[in-house]
Amino acid sequence: MKAKVIKYSLLGIIFMLACAVAGIFIGSVKLPAADVLNILLSKIPVIGGNIPHTWQSGVEDILLKLRLPRVILGLFVGASLAVAGAVFQGLLRNPLAEPYLLGISSGAALGTALVVLLNIPFYLLFIPSIPLAAFCGGLVSMFLVYALARTRGKLPVQTLLLSGVVINFSFSAIIMLFITVSNKGLAEITFWILGSLNNANFALLPYVIGGCALIMGIIYLFANDLNVISMGEETAVYLGVAAEKVKKLMFVLTSLLTGLAVSVSGLIGFVGLIVPHIARLIAGPDHRVLLPFAAFLGAGFLVLADVLCRTLFSPVEIPIGVVTSILGGPFFLYLLKRKK
Amino acid sequence: MTAALEAKNIIFGYGEKMVLKNISFSVAEKDFTGIIGPNGSGKSTLLKILSRSLRPGSGSVLFRGEDIFKLDTKLVASKIAIVPQEELSIFPFTVFETVLMGRAPYINRFSWESREDISIAESAMELADIKHLRDRNLDELSGGERQRVLIARALAQMPKILLLDEPTSHLDINHQFDILELIRKLNENAGITVLMVSHDINIAAKYCKELVMLKDGKIFKHGPSHEVITKEIIKEVYGVEVRLVKFAGSKTPAVLI
Numbered sequence: 247m248k249a250k251v252i253k254y255s256l257l258g259i260i261f262m263l264a265c266a267v268a269g270i271f272i273g274s275v276k277l278p279a280a281d282v283l284n285i286l287l288s289k290i291p292v293i294g295g296n297i298p299h300t301w302q303s304g305v306e307d308i309l310l311k312l313r314l315p316r317v318i319l320g321l322f323v324g325a326s327l328a329v330a331g332a333v334f335q336g337l338l339r340n341p342l343a344e345p346y347l348l349g350i351s352s353g354a355a356l357g358t359a360l361v362v363l364l365n366i367p368f369y370l371l372f373i374p375s376i377p378l379a380a381f382c383g384g385l386v387s388m389f390l391v392y393a394l395a396r397t398r399g400k401l402p403v404q405t406l407l408l409s410g411v412v413i414n415f416s417f418s419a420i421i422m423l424f425i426t427v428s429n430k431g432l433a434e435i436t437f438w439i440l441g442s443l444n445n446a447n448f449a450l451l452p453y454v455i456g457g458c459a460l461i462m463g464i465i466y467l468f469a470n471d472l473n474v475i476s477m478g479e480e481t482a483v484y485l486g487v488a489a490e491k492v493k494k495l496m497f498v499l500t501s502l503l504t505g506l507a508v509s510v511s512g513l514i515g516f517v518g519l520i521v522p523h524i525a526r527l528i529a530g531p532d533h534r535v536l537l538p539f540a541a542f543l544g545a546g547f548l549v550l551a552d553v554l555c556r557t558l559f560s561p562v563e564i565p566i567g568v569v570t571s572i573l574g575g576p577f578f579l580y581l582l583k584r585k586k
Numbered sequence: 587m588t589a590a591l592e593a594k595n596i597i598f599g600y601g602e603k604m605v606l607k608n609i610s611f612s613v614a615e616k617d618f619t620g621i622i623g624p625n626g627s628g629k630s631t632l633l634k635i636l637s638r639s640l641r642p643g644s645g646s647v648l649f650r651g652e653d654i655f656k657l658d659t660k661l662v663a664s665k666i667a668i669v670p671q672e673e674l675s676i677f678p679f680t681v682f683e684t685v686l687m688g689r690a691p692y693i694n695r696f697s698w699e700s701r702e703d704i705s706i707a708e709s710a711m712e713l714a715d716i717k718h719l720r721d722r723n724l725d726e727l728s729g730g731e732r733q734r735v736l737i738a739r740a741l742a743q744m745p746k747i748l749l750l751d752e753p754t755s756h757l758d759i760n761h762q763f764d765i766l767e768l769i770r771k772l773n774e775n776a777g778i779t780v781l782m783v784s785h786d787i788n789i790a791a792k793y794c795k796e797l798v799m800l801k802d803g804k805i806f807k808h809g810p811s812h813e814v815i816t817k818e819i820i821k822e823v824y825g826v827e828v829r830l831v832k833f834a835g836s837k838t839p840a841v842l843i
Contacts (some may be wrong), residue, residue: 248698313678339676340788465697472684477675480639484670485743486663531677 252537254529258542262321265546266550269317270309272553274560277313281305296522302504315448318455319510320552321545323443324517326458328544329501329537331518333465336476336533337496340403343580344506346388348406349391349413355438355509356417359385363428374453380505388501395556410530413542440565441514443552454506461503466494471534514567521547523581588651589616590747590779591636596645598631605631607803618773618780621788623800624824631749632800633783635718637668637749649747663691667740669750678723681735685711688742707742714738714768730761736769748772750782754789765792789814791838812837
């Protein structure tokens, strides 16, 4: 079992790194490989001082201020959305669950948009206000969806998805309303509703990296519990898993994870649907193998999608949510059909 | 002597409707007890409470004298294993992965299954005769094979008590026979206490040493099988006249309509 985790994690890491390299090099400005290597090496403490400064400063700016942060952001957002999707699917025993379709992402986006539009200070009692608002928004919409969908103690697939869609539309509409009233313009709306790794608030990057890594680590400790819970809540009780407690904790952690991702990237749909399914097809359903594998695949996938956004119709950039939704829509329909 | 499992004054209702009206009985160590009764008599609900998937309105369930709802959930899962009627995962877990989940009560979240856990799961599969299905997906199996997987998973829990919910209800008689013989062996050779819910009086009478007959949420009769399966009791509980046929070498008769 351990060998399987290592095997698939390595596979995932290789894919992720390949995508990251593509993300750094592909773009409207060509970056010479030697320069990129030298710039990166020069930033490493101790040995960095020995690297001769042979590159133009423009190259360094593009690499360190544009491409690299954007790639790192893409990696963490992609991994977070993929892991959140995988966890939701296991918890709800529903292959169509994912943070965007469940409306969790739109709650997080609403929270973030409010903080930005109301000019709330960056820190509230030492906590960065944007991720906090995104987390609260995600949690609120999760409770709403849960309450709407729950019928006679059960969570039927259809009502769950419908509730998610309703919350999604309502919250997206509220975001549009706020943005329109505040005269921010169409670009801002597109950013929130269709997602983008462009214009991201890079000041949030350290929080996103630290927060996402920590939360995914904690979730991983519950991987075997997720296996048992995915067999059914009664089975979980029979096998000694405190299903109710684990479920609540996972819902909070995934809301936090989704919130962090959305606060820097807006609404990016279907990543949490496509990636876990592909990961499961390749590596099997055991969450101890699946979660890290899906994280790496999701990371690479989103960076690739972002490369497409930047290059397909260059110099015009398409929102990343457009790319993921064009890929995700048919995938969703396929899963829906197969289920019947 | 403390009973292996004891139900004490269990009362349970769905809303206004009372399903269990003060049920008390106990199962001795190494016993093989069946719970029978007509549809709606409360036998499935009773088993759900004994297996902790429902909490009783009042009353308690004791494992060797201790309340199973107050004991640590992992500890209970290492003592009492449940074989549900049906169970389907939405994910394609293999037979081996499913059986290995039976070791969940013994693994903490910072560790992996040990070699010992894996060999316990292997021998559970051997006992249930599903070794050849090891790497198959659950949804490719027949009803009888799936039932064996669930039994193997329960065995991997190394339980003292096995609770079974209609273990043969969807099966042809050849598979019924195999499964029941397997349970009998576990009871006789491994000394596992067995409590089984069945709607099939004849199966219950043939395999169980003791029977609990439920009627309208109450215990109508609890005793050795041959004392429970009588013309009068069946007439009283099921409302039908039946014929009983006795076979040489068996204390308990078979019921014919």
